Amino acid sequence: MQTCPDLKRNASVHLCVGFLRRTNSGPNRKMVPVKLLILGAQNTGKTALCVRFITKRFIGEYDHKKEVTYRCSRLVDQEAVEIEILDIACKSSVASLESSIRWADGFLLLYSITQRLSFGEVQQLKKLIDQTKQSLVVPTVLVANKADLEIGREVTTEEGQRLAKDLRCGFNELSVAETVSSVEAAVFQLIRLVLDQQRPLPDRRSYMLTVRHALTRKLTRSKTMQW
Numbered sequence: 001m002q003t004c005p006d007l008k009r010n011a012s013v014h015l016c017v018g019f020l021r022r023t024n025s026g027p028n029r030k031m032v033p034v035k036l037l038i039l040g041a042q043n044t045g046k047t048a049l050c051v052r053f054i055t056k057r058f059i060g061e062y063d064h065k066k067e068v069t070y071r072c073s074r075l076v077d078q079e080a081v082e083i084e085i086l087d088i089a090c091k092s093s094v095a096s097l098e099s100s101i102r103w104a105d106g107f108l109l110l111y112s113i114t115q116r117l118s119f120g121e122v123q124q125l126k127k128l129i130d131q132t133k134q135s136l137v138v139p140t141v142l143v144a145n146k147a148d149l150e151i152g153r154e155v156t157t158e159e160g161q162r163l164a165k166d167l168r169c170g171f172n173e174l175s176v177a178e179t180v181s182s183v184e185a186a187v188f189q190l191i192r193l194v195l196d197q198q199r200p201l202p203d204r205r206s207y208m209l210t211v212r213h214a215l216t217r218k219l220t221r222s223k224t225m226q227w
């Protein structure tokens with residue numbers, strides 16, 4: 001296993017993957033910014049997931065003292081997306097946690113299948129997210145990590161699926177250590193949820209026009225009746 005003690009030493013890490021070089025999108029193409037926050041109990045693999053997504057490598061141990069913002073650019077369904085993932089310090093105050101929640105557009109909620117306590121913690125975290133965001137729909141994906149440690153499993157896949165349904169989240173059970181593709185799939189699923197929420201409703205304009213016409217007709221009719 002490789003160690004990476006410096007990753008959490010810098011307040012912000014800029015790991016920009018060469019997206020523009022790999023695609024035919026020109027430099028003038030407008031990127032959509034998407035801000036993600038990864039949350040979960042200690043030792044669930046939050047930093048490992050971020051580093052895996054950004055670098056495709058699994059690094060065993062990290063220094064956990066400071067928060068880190070990971071940055072990269074990816075194409076998601078032909079959309080150029082500028083991604084920021086905030087991995088906060090494990091001993092953050094509630095005030096700083098709430099401020100990070102306000103900053104983010106979407107949330108990765110991580111628990112470890114070998115740690116039942118971490119499963120309980122994601123429920124508390126989702127409650128705090130909903131209270132802080134005060135929005136009916138908050139893009140969130142629940143990630144059950146360490147699926148390679150079947151022998152130490154304390155949370156079943158069905159329990160994870162049920163919780164995701166209750167919390168109205170996406171769900172992925174995976175092993176950051178074993179597969180990079182499932183990590184990418186989970187992050188992309190969240191990005192899609194964020195992009196969907198940011199897109200204007202396709203029929204919002206026509207709906208507004210319909211309402212306007214109906215109101216105009218009603219006003220004209222009532223005027224006619226008055227005269």
Ligand SMILES: Nc1nc2c(ncn2[C@@H]2O[C@H](COP(=O)(O)OP(=O)(O)OP(=O)(O)O)[C@@H](O)[C@H]2O)c(=O)[nH]1
Pocket residue numbers: 040041042043044045046047048049059060061062064089090145146147148149174175176177178
């Ligand atoms: N077996 C296994 N170990 C993993 C997996 N993901 C992470 N780990 C290990 O779990 C430990 C914790 O991972 P971290 O990424 O440091 O966890 P964290 O949630 O960022 O921890 P804190 O910053 O303390 O909250 C490390 O030893 C990782 O190597 C996985 O999928 N399988």
